[in-house]
Amino acid sequence: MELESIILPGVSAQRPLVIAGPCSAETEEQVFTTAQALAKKDIRIFRAGVWKPRTKPGGFEGVGTEGLVWLNRVKKELGLYVSTEVATKSHVIEAVKHGIDILWIGARTSANPFAVQEIADALRITGFSGPVLIKNPVNPDLELWIGAIERIYNAGITKIGLIHRGFSSYDKKLYRNLPQWHIPIELKRRLPNLPLLVDPSHIGGKRELIAPLSQQAMDLNYDGLIIESHCDPDKAWSDKEQQITPDILSYILNTLVIRDTKQTTESLNELRQQIDQIDDELLAILAKRMRVSQEIGQYKKEHNMPVLQTVRYDEILDKRIKQAESMGMGTAFMKEVLEAIHEESIHQQIEVLNK
Ligand code: PEP
Ligand code: MN
Numbered sequence: 001m002e003l004e005s006i007i008l009p010g011v012s013a014q015r016p017l018v019i020a021g022p023c024s025a026e027t028e029e030q031v032f033t034t035a036q037a038l039a040k041k042d043i044r045i046f047r048a049g050v051w052k053p054r055t056k057p058g059g060f061e062g063v064g065t066e067g068l069v070w071l072n073r074v075k076k077e078l079g080l081y082v083s084t085e086v087a088t089k090s091h092v093i094e095a096v097k098h099g100i101d102i103l104w105i106g107a108r109t110s111a112n113p114f115a116v117q118e119i120a121d122a123l124r125i126t127g128f129s130g131p132v133l134i135k136n137p138v139n140p141d142l143e144l145w146i147g148a149i150e151r152i153y154n155a156g157i158t159k160i161g162l163i164h165r166g167f168s169s170y171d172k173k174l175y176r177n178l179p180q181w182h183i184p185i186e187l188k189r190r191l192p193n194l195p196l197l198v199d200p201s202h203i204g205g206k207r208e209l210i211a212p213l214s215q216q217a218m219d220l221n222y223d224g225l226i227i228e229s230h231c232d233p234d235k236a237w238s239d240k241e242q243q244i245t246p247d248i249l250s251y252i253l254n255t256l257v258i259r260d261t262k263q264t265t266e267s268l269n270e271l272r273q274q275i276d277q278i279d280d281e282l283l284a285i286l287a288k289r290m291r292v293s294q295e296i297g298q299y300k301k302e303h304n305m306p307v308l309q310t311v312r313y314d315e316i317l318d319k320r321i322k323q324a325e326s327m328g329m330g331t332a333f334m335k336e337v338l339e340a341i342h343e344e345s346i347h348q349q350i351e352v353l354n355k
Helices: 028-040 065-078 089-097 113-126 142-154 182-190 200-204 207-219 246-255 266-302 310-326 331-354
Strands: 017-021 045-047 081-086 102-105 132-135 160-164 196-198 224-228
Touching (some): 028 065, 028 246, 045 065, 065 081, 089 113, 102 113, 142 160, 142 182, 182 196, 196 207, 200 207, 207 224, 207 246, 224 246, 310 331
Parallel strands (some): 017 045, 017 224, 045 081, 081 102, 102 132, 132 160, 160 196
């Protein structure tokens, strides 16, 4: 992909690139008051949703095109760049007509190839050159995300950025949307030139998670942040639990530690060599475990025993998870590792059985 920078003239190229503003444009006054307070804190790019994709009908679905007029006023009077979410062809046409500088595709939309294609076609018609930011699809499907990126790129957009906003899960615990950091990191590995922003507001769903998630993203070398900020968060018409005032936002940004990742010191190289060696050993030991598994498969075949023996598996899980905890590793992590190993083990035994 031949991409251009998404950093617009006058915006600092230093990490992090920051986009901030309310979840939704509610009234002209709320938009303007928030934008003014953010501008005072040196925020250069303002966000506000005017069309709100809501999970269920009946909620606040956005003020629509009228909100674009307010955003345009923010652009003209305060000199901020303005951005909004588009989900249909007419959204794109309206947003471009009102001079919106940056468009983003939401997580429910990027999950739908028809919708993304419609947006891509509309972008081509309007001649809008970007930036276009593409949120990860709600479901943890890397290929679907890449597909959305390709559709937008194929429409002639070369200023593309990505937003990691977390993934839906049935089992919501700490986060509103599970971060699953490995998915955007894998995407960054495959498409290294695409700038990656984190949306800690929609991942965390809570004000107190914005600072730690932002720091984590910076530590993982993300390029930027998109954060929901409202002049009066408790009165927000949408996502009020996760919005913060411009003051708090500025405080969080000022306390972020930005580490320069380009310096690879000697000792870091040594540590990396150690990791490489350990990974070699890990692979060798896993392969050895699989060989033993195959022998067990052979034994079960000869004795006409079923491959899956759940009691034995439960015992292993229980014992090893406790052991992992005592060794300073997360129980959820160990469970996932053991489950993956077990699945491969079963697969190998079934192959023996079918020989
Ligand atoms: C938003 O940014 O306000 C939004 C609706 O986000 P998402 O698409 O990530 O749910
Ligand atoms: Mn929101």
